[in-house]
Amino acid sequence: RAADVVILGAGPAGLLLGNLLHRAGIDCLILERETTDRVRTRARAGFLAPNTVRILDRHGLAGGLRRAGREHSRCEFRTDDGRFTLDYATLGRGEPHTVYPQQELVTDLLTEYLAVGGRVHFSTEALAVTGADSTRPQVTARGPDGAVGHWPARYVAGCDGRHGAARRSLPAAVRRHRDHGVTWLAVLAEAPPSLDAVGYAVHDRGFAGHMARGPRVTRYYLQCERGTAAGAWTEDRIWAELSVRLRADRYGPLHRGPILDRAVLDLESDVLEELRHGSLVLAGDAASLISPCAAKGANLAVLQAELLAEALIDDLRHASPGPLADYSARALAHVWRAQEFTHWMVHLLHSASPFDAALQRSRLASLRTSRSAQDWFAENYVGV
Numbered sequence: 158r159a160a161d162v163v164i165l166g167a168g169p170a171g172l173l174l175g176n177l178l179h180r181a182g183i184d185c186l187i188l189e190r191e192t193t194d195r196v197r198t199r200a201r202a203g204f205l206a207p208n209t210v211r212i213l214d215r216h217g218l219a220g221g222l223r224r225a226g227r228e229h230s231r232c233e234f235r236t237d238d239g240r241f242t243l244d245y246a247t248l249g250r251g252e253p254h255t256v257y258p259q260q261e262l263v264t265d266l267l268t269e270y271l272a273v274g275g276r277v278h279f280s281t282e283a284l285a286v287t288g289a290d291s292t293r294p295q296v297t298a299r300g301p302d303g304a305v306g307h308w309p310a311r312y313v314a315g316c317d318g319r320h321g322a323a324r325r326s327l328p329a330a331v332r333r334h335r336d337h338g339v340t341w342l343a344v345l346a347e348a349p350p351s352l353d354a355v356g357y358a359v360h361d362r363g364f365a366g367h368m369a370r371g372p373r374v375t376r377y378y379l380q381c382e383r384g385t386a387a388g389a390w391t392e393d394r395i396w397a398e399l400s401v402r403l404r405a406d407r408y409g410p411l412h413r414g415p416i417l418d419r420a421v422l423d424l425e426s427d428v429l430e431e432l433r434h435g436s437l438v439l440a441g442d443a444a445s446l447i448s449p450c451a452a453k454g455a456n457l458a459v460l461q462a463e464l465l466a467e468a469l470i471d472d473l474r475h476a477s478p479g480p481l482a483d484y485s486a487r488a489l490a491h492v493w494r495a496q497e498f499t500h501w502m503v504h505l506l507h508s509a510s511p512f513d514a515a516l517q518r519s520r521l522a523s524l525r526t527s528r529s530a531q532d533w534f535a536e537n538y539v540g541v
């Protein structure tokens with residue numbers, strides 16, 4: 158037996174799970190396809206929900222984000238009808254986000270896990286999980302030298318994202334999928350934020366978004382044609398288009414800087430039902446993919462990892478299988494709430510027809526004028 162629990166993937170889900178299991182005295186091993194450098198530097202999410210911070214705090218894993226994270230609580234919508242700002246920490250449940258880049262969180266979780274003797278095999282790609290309907294599942298994986306090996310376990314936790322091996326090995330799952338028909342060019346700029354808020358610009362030319370990642374790094378999103386290659390737009394074109402859509406002429410110029418990273422994202426959502434098949438259990442993007450409109454993906458990953466850790470600890474340490482039996486249903490309740498709000502956000506920020514555009518204007522007007530709509534928005538925007 159390679160370990161009681163073999164975890165696929167060293168993202169937020171796999172690393173939090175590994176930390177919690179290891180501390181509970183459960184023998185676990187993480188298999189990660191990428192190198193340690195790649196894992197520590199991969200820039201993705203940055204907006205942590207209050208619940209995420211509470212979870213990390215509860216387990217003494219919030220040191221880094223308490224030191225370097227910054228509270229964030231404003232978003233600004235820019236449309237043809239003008240702009241309005243919501244200070245969402247004064248609305249809903251009165252809670253802010255914490256801005257802390259995902260690669261920093263991943264680095265903290267990895268450092269902590271290794272410091273207490275946790276095991277990770279990097280450059281090791283899981284190819285398949287077999288025997289999930291038995292009590293001796295096995296992961297087949299290719300190691301750094303190209304050799305294929307087998308890793309038996311009592312449970313396999315699939316935290317290897319949307320294209321991972323766990324999803325492919327979950328035979329009974331139904332995949333509920335929605336392609337929103339929208340594509341974003343996501344860029345990371347070495348430039349200070351241009352506004353003191355998350356910026357959402359609704360424009361005839363398509364959506365544009367602005368999210369701070371730190372004092373010197375800002376993420377921007379630009380809606381583009383489906384099929385656009387990540388490298389297709391020059392930096393000048395990116396900045397020109399962002400300036401037009403964010404209406405820099407009216408509201409102030411953008412702070413420009415070199416583009417550090419770019420990716421094209423098709424906005425898609427899916428949920429696997431169920432998240433467990435025998436000895437194989439899924440968490441994070443492996444369980445449910447969510448479009449990044451409402452910044453829920455990393456937060457759901459953390460929430461599910463804690464739920465799954467508690468369930469596995471109850472099963473393996475206390476011979477109490479109930480929580481693991483309930484894991485899928487409990488996790489899916491959170492996933493569907495996040496999907497529902499994100500779906501609403503997709504339609505708030507994009508429209509595919511004149512009818513949709515009229516609904517979108519009406520939705521934005523409610524958000525601008527109705528306190529109860531604002532409270533609902535705030536509660537869901539920072540919640541998971």
Ligand code: RFL
Nearest residue numbers: 166168169170190202203283317318441442452453454455
């Ligand atoms: P991850 O982080 O993708 O980690 C999965 C890990 O599994 C490894 N892996 C494998 N390892 C072994 N064998 C295989 N066959 C493997 N296949 C994959 C991968 O190398 C990786 O290390 O999944 P996890 O842990 O579930 O975490 C999910 C989050 O990373 C994801 O939901 C967020 O990044 C989504 N997201 C955002 N979420 C937020 O909450 N707030 C945000 O502001 C936000 N912004 C974003 C985002 C995602 C983005 N991209 C690139 C999709 C912005 C972007 C641009």
